[in-house]
């Protein structure tokens with residue numbers, strides 16, 4: 001018997017339920033400059049952000065420069081609280097054009113980014129092939145894929161080529177879901193594979209960025225497959 005027209009299959013309902021908070025999380029983490037006040041999580045980030053609102057420009061510039069010093073030499077999970085705090089302060093810095101005012105000197109290893117002239121702090125996300133490495137200060141492309149050092153491109157390309165079809169399972173249409181037979185199982189398998197690939201990014205790929213950048217950040221979640229930072233064990 002075929003399902004009634006208009007009836008939502010369980011996997012789809014699952015897909016909808018998972019959506020809002022995790023999607024808002026990625027939105028807030030990756031696109032801090034484009035906060036949507038209607039999303040509760042964005043509102044929460046706006047509230048967190050207020051912690052930096054009474055820093056004057058000089059204090060903020062020094063805090064950013066000093067924290068960059070502490071971030072140097074490591075690759076960081078996007079979900080790490082220190083990174084979260086840095087990103088919030090960096091938004092203020094961006095709004096107030098702190099880096100253009102040259103009030104504090106970041107550690108010399110951080111060269112200036114072309115997108116917003118802040119020190120380069122790249123984020124590796126699953127969209128790397130399409131969007132390149134993302135700037136943690138302005139949320140735009142920091143290094144387009146073609147400009148990523150040639151030594152890194154093959155490993156990023158191969159990782160991304162594995163990840164793209166896995167992530168796509170979350171966005172299969174009805175026809176693709178039916179063809180898979182048991183969509184719930186396909187979805188669970190994809191989530192497990194995403195965990196493996198994200199762990200690989202954290203353990204092996206992001207550290208390679210440190211050969212070219214003083215610090216790096218990697219996205220440690222997949223909201224569409226309900227993979228949370230705590231699911232990724234290094």
Ligand SMILES: [Zn+2]
Nearest residue numbers: 115116135138
């Ligand atoms: Zn930027």
